[in-house]
């Protein structure tokens with residue numbers, strides 16, 4: 001069984017367990033001994049099943065059961081055993097007895113232990129879903145106190161005399177106060193931060209909005225005795241490398257009403273009045289220079305080059321590498337187009353809203369010396385005004401191409417959630433992922449391609465004699481390529497999209513391609529057998545945590561939310577392993593700025609296909625991804641979930657190179 005299924009089963013069993021214990025108690029109160037006894041038996045079986053489901057889940061890794069083994073199960077087993085010992089014999093006797101003795105089951109000695117076991121089981125569910133990973137002594141004590149308080153309250157409500165009530169109440173109150181102290185008094189948190197930061201360095205203070213209140217460290221970054229450099233010094237060159245051209249662009253961010261291909265109007269935040277923004281293209285080795293101006297986006301705007309390993313000072317993270325550009329302001333980005341491939345750019349200021357509203361565009365760099373032939377379409381897919389929009393079209397794009405023409409489709413997922421693509425009517429290859437070419441990619445036919453939020457796939461094929469159809473999520477035709485008789489592939493969109501039959505048919509049952517098995521192995525600069533200078537584990541979950549200083553039901557990393565998640569500190573040249581564990585029920589497309597990562601394993605299985613270099617990897621519920629990268633791009637970097645609404649709810653942190661400082665603070669870094 002997959003970890004995801006086991007987690008779901010464990011949840012089901014835990015709810016059933018709590019419900020059975022509580023129902024048994026309620027049935028006893030209602031003088032229904034047979035029903036109560038039957039429910040008691042169900043509760044016992046459910047409790048044993050819970051022990052089994054937790055132990056089975058433990059096989060997926062300690063991260064998935066930490067709070068269950070240390071808090072939830074001990075509480076359940078203790079309360080269940082007490083209920084069995086205290087209430088069990090009386091219940092069974094009453095169930096066999098005549099009506100007159102049935103009142104015996106209503107006694108506190110039966111009801112309180114049964115309900116107590118129910119409270120304990122419910123506390124376990126609260127622990128898992130409201131507090132999450134990792135369980136700490138403070139929250140465990142608080143929960144214990146709440147469950148004990150509920151038991152005492154129930155008992156007191158049923159009986160005027162509760163032996164030892166004062167002592168028990170006092171003990172419960174002490175546990176509650178102690179637990180609350182451990183949870184809310186900051187010294188505990190600082191201990192955690194220091195314990196997690198390698199090299200004994202304190203978590204750096206260059207965080208976000210809450211940094212005013214939260215980090216007295218302010219502008220200081222980790223320093224190990226060496227010289228420091230401000231991130232503002234880590235900029236691109238003013239001139240291109242020999243042989244390269246300068247590609248100049250000016251993008252003006254402004255609000256506008258955008259007209260989709262269907263004629264529908266959507267109010268948007270745009271670059272140059274269009275969604276997506278102007279396409280930025282370059283040839284490998286060029287210098288890209290983009291002047292960003294902000295006309296009227298009041299919350300500010302930046303440009304982040306998603307997947308592109310630009311110098312840190314060009315990365316466009318407000319509050320970390322620059323201030324957000326306010327209305328009337330501007331910022332010039334410069335970087336060498338060193339990587340060929342398909343990328344995109346987007347604002348990083350209030351990015352969840354900003355990107356959703358339209359502040360994004362494409363960045364495509366072609367290899368030097370290769371003339372573009374045939375059809376080469378860059379296709380950012382975005383949910384916009386409730387419609388699935390490819391490029392600027394909410395209707396299928398119809399293009400003619402002469403049979404035999406080479407076709408390249410560059411798919412970019414600019415949404416917060418994954419999309420599934422299918423290409424029907426022709427065999428094809430998935431030639432590049434996140435801008436990097438795959439090694440020896442095989443021919444694909446009836447395959448579903450799941451593309452992570454923020455990720456890119458390049459599909460290549462030769463135009464067949466019949467139509468080829470690219471479809472999104474098995475329902476929206478995105479592109480229909482139709483054979484032209486003239487051989488003029490630039491004929492453009494035909495007037496009547498509906499007249500072109502879809503070659504897709506039913507695609508929903510096409511199996512999903514496993515990228516870790518696709519293509520052929522090739523040498524990589526490092527493998528899972530290497531020694532790693534740094535080893536970071538990120539356990540993704542939900543729970544109550546402070547997010548930018550406000551208590552939220554946050555998306556957490558190791559139990560904390562931005563900006564309280566300890567910064568990962570690396571030294572230039574380090575080989576770094578990142579293990580990302582998802583013990584929640586949401587998919588988290590994990591995105592590290594400034595570095596491509598090499599996938600080592602997914603769910604404990606090594607990559608057996610082409611080496612897989614990604615900048616965004618989709619960590620689905622229950623999955624464990626191990627990736628590695630060389631720390632070769634000094635700076636201060638975001639490391640976050642690219643479901644930007646999750647990032648907004650706390651799921652982001654910083655990766656900092658030793659000695660790099662930032663003069664910025666106080667801005668939102670999402």
Ligand SMILES: [Cu+2]
Nearest residue numbers: 588641643646
């Ligand atoms: Cu997420």
